[in-house]
Amino acid sequence: MNFKTSYDSENRIWKSESIEQLFNPNKSIGAVALYMLRSKPRNAVCQISDSEGTELTYGTACSYAISVASYLKELGLGCDDVVGIVGQNTTLLMPVLVGCWINGTPYNTLHPIHEEEDIRLLFALTKPKIIFCDGEAFHKVQNATNILNAPIYTLCNHLEGVPRIQDILQPVPMAELYQAAPLKYGANQTMAIIPSSGTTGKPKAVCRSNCKLLSEIGHTDGSSVLFSFSSPDWGTGILLIVANVLCGGTRIITTKPYTPEYLLEIITKYKVTNLTGSPNQFGDLAQLPSYTAAVMSSVRVIVMGGCHALPSVQTNIRAKLTHGVLVNSYGTSEIGGISLNYSDYKVDTVGRLWGGAQLKIKERVPDDVQKLMGPNEKGEIWVYTSISWMGYYNNPEATADIMDADGWINTGDVGYMDDEGFLHLVDRSKDILKYMGFHYSPHEIEETIVSLPDVLDACVFGVYDDKEGDLAGAAVVIKPGSTLTESDITRFLTEKLVVKYKLLNYGVFFVDAIARNSNGKLLRAKMKEICLEINKETGSKVLQR
Structure with missing residues (x-):
């Protein structure tokens, strides 16, 4: 399947075909969710927690969601207030989210992995009136939000003397008539x-509208078994919850950390049909000896995104995906999905636009003028969608930095559209480096490094020098027992990339792991900080293993 993308050569705009929404966008997602939950058999299982060993039925989920909505209403909370959530995918998180929808109160979700300062920063913007969090995050959340005076309820791993979600989950009279x-x-x-x-700085609070939530329900139906390691502080995490509640099926959740072995165990144990995750996760999965066509026979769709997927990684995944399709997707937290590639054609691209998205490629020229580019010409990727983005919550300055007066949004990525309407990603515009007057992409160097058989992962960053500009350094993870050296890597790059400005002029750092966020996105600034600290402590540009 490939979506049709047309090109307006006069205005230099690429356009995709619009898709009719299944649900009325003027109907509250809370009303839709309530109707869909009530329409399912009460004893049918909608969610299974592998880590907690619990099951949640549609009937119980509906009852709990109504209890949460009723409690928020009693507190006088409405659409102009915010509910704060700091939690992983645990049993009672989904009913809390749905309860917020039913009451029309937006929630601000964060993963417990966030540092106290990030929680303080984001909640200072959204000012939640009530907060739900995992027990292990309670003290961090309490310290970060003490000036808000918001009550905090634990979702799991409860603490003595601290209010818990069960205090709220009381039966509501005439619940079957609750609206x-x-x-x-x-x-x-x-x-x-x-x-x-947060890959390019401190995180901001991204608004998702009622219309947006109702528009992205994925490739699911009542027989689907859904799984992702993403929690609802991430677009794909929300998408799976929306798909589960509105379209049916069973959603598998866990708080256990990702490993390829555990992912394979989940697929096998629950006969998972729909998977979402990062290319790194599925690439690692495909390297396991136990990754076979028989094990993957239940899988219908794998949607991956969040970072670049090497063609070789896609080939490995597809090799055993005999009953399903691999979708290489591209999107942003602000916009959602932008393009999809369903096929093994032009696997070095992220496919064609979809969902009514429009796209421009702009290049900045002197005096900060933006020049529109045509096919096969690189520049910054700007996107416009029929669903209006409501900006960063309580942060109009940051919103204005990436969205123009006509609603076009700067993705922060550099790329180009080819003659067939396929989108090629080059790098993040903020990641593009400059050495001796020449611009270069760290991503291109990373791809070259990981093509070495002994390399498992790599991250390239720039270290500024007054005379030469950004000197490229690389953090590299090699296979256990490998004898690969810095000179081996630099010699290989010299042969493959040739030009001096694309070489590792700041050297190689051998590390145990590359820092990524909870959804697999590379934390380039963090890796730079780690490597410079290694340099400071050892006096060498190479960590001696």
């Missing part, structure tokens, strides 16, 4: 707030 709050601000009313990925 969702109508939309006060229409289809664009904010219903969810998630953090930006």
